[in-house]
Amino acid sequence: MKIKKRDFPRFIEGLIILVKRISKTIKPYKLENGQTRYRFTIRIDSNHTTTRRGFYSIDEAEIAYINLRKKILNDDYNEHGGYVKFQEIYEEWLKSYKNTVKESTFYKTKGIFNYNILPHFEDKYIKDIDVTICQNTLNKWVNGLVHYKEVFNYANLIFKEALRRNYISVNPMDKLDIPKKTKHKDSAQKEYNHKNFYTIEEQEKFLNYAKNYDFKKYVFFRLLAFTGLRREEILPLKWNDLNDDNMLIINKALVRIDGRGYKIQSTKNNEIRNLIIDPKTLSILDDWKKYQKRENPNDDQSNQFIFMNPRTKSHFSLEVPRRWQQKINNAIQLDHVVTLHGFRHTHGALLLDNNSDLTFKDLQKRLGHKNLQTTINTYLHSTNKSDSKMVKALQKVDDISEASNKNN
Known part of the structure; x- marks a missing residue:
């Protein structure tokens, strides 16, 4: 831009004012390591200012100030990071x-x-x-x-x-x-750990009622109780997921897609688990498969959902098993709340309670937890017999100590 001679004094005066304004605006500040940086605050409009910081020198800050002021004066600031919601x-x-x-x-x-x-x-x-x-x-x-x-x-x-x-x-x-940690989170976690599972007597009562009430529901809850699977993993299972070694191949999960129903996708962490099934559960599954064949003789069972909705010939939705469980909980007059995930919690707790040789590592593999700490955090305080186990262990140590003293 060419400045006319008569306008030169006014230009110099404006430049001096701008330099003074910049010098007042740019401030030094110290980092935690003792180094000095520079910052400035500039007004965008009558309601807003913005701050820039992190400059290594006053000159660098001055250049940034002038460039930013130019953008604001040219009404170009919003295109370069101005007021965005x-x-x-x-x-x-x-x-x-x-x-x-x-x-x-x-x-x-x-x-x-x-x-x-x-x-x-x-x-x-x-x-x-x-x-x-x-x-x-x-x-x-x-x-x-x-x-x-x-x-x-x-x-x-x-x-x-x-x-x-x-x-x-x-x-x-x-x-x-x-x-x-908060009291809210701590109390909620304790509430979940200590109440969201069945005792072995409650689970037996639940399964016996389901068996007399509806065979399909009994098979579903038997599988839930004796595998520790999530409902998202059980509902998409097909008969061809049960291999010749009597193991379930767990490689998919049913998930809810916002506004578009359900979708079957790979499991959490893209894991593939081969889950061993106990003989009684296998026998119950076999009876259920024969029952399905009688009801649907023309269907190809190898590609059929184990728990097929007879109306849609597809899987049930995630809400359906929860309604089944609630009806049975009410029927057996359960005096505390147990969710569907509570079956998984029960599975782990009962295994640890009743098998002294079972380790947290074994349970991690069974439940498909990504890391061992998750298993430990979930089940360390949830078993009913942990205190009695500890007493027996201490007594055993005491007995060994006394025997050692006698020998000496």
Whole structure:
């Protein structure tokens, strides 16, 4: 731009004012390691300012200030990371995230955002969401949700994305106080561990009632109780998943797809397990297979669901077994709540209670846990006989000690 001679003094005056403004705005600050960096704050409009930091020198900060001011004056700032709402960044992030996870995980994540995260943040500009807002939101999650850390981590992904795109210069989530354990989570976990399973007497009573009530339901719950499988793993099983070695091949799971019903996909962690079945359960399955053949003589059983919905010739939905269980729980007058997952919990607890040679590693393999710590955390405090086992073990040590003293 060519400056006319008569305008030169005014230009110099404006430049001096700008330099003074910049010099007042740029501030030094110290990092934890003692190094100095520079930052500045600049006004975007009457309601908003933005801060840039991390510059190694005053000159570098001055250049950044001038370039940013030029964008703001040219009304070009919004195109380069100006005021963007949390919802907009979430939607952009979601497009990439969809390509990295299974479809069921994708819709589960959307649910977490829709119910727990977006109601707090969606209409807010990302730059207006400060530490106070984030901490207050986290406090609500802590007080209301058992899995508050999972919700926090998902929300934090959006702030990290905003940081990556230079919409913000600091992530407010990095400054929060996150409790490691809460009374709410602790009590919920204890409630789950200590009540969400059947005693061996309750399970026997349940299965006996199911046997006289409906043979199909009896077979389903027998398999659930004596394998520790998840309902998502049982419902998609076909007869050809039971091999000649009397082992079930577990390689798929039934999952709910948002707004589109159900889908059979690979199991959690893409694992394939060969699950050994006890002789009595195998005999019951054989009786059930013969019963199905009589009811559907023209069907190809090898490709037939073990628990086939006779109306649709397909699998049952995930809700159906829960309704079956609830009716039987009520019929036997069960005095505490046991979910379908409680059968899996019962399976592990009873195996540990009644088999001294069984290790947590054996149970991990049986239940298909990804790591051993999950098995230990779930079952360490859940068995009814652990205290009596400990007393017997201590007595055994005492007996050995006394025998050793006598010999000496």
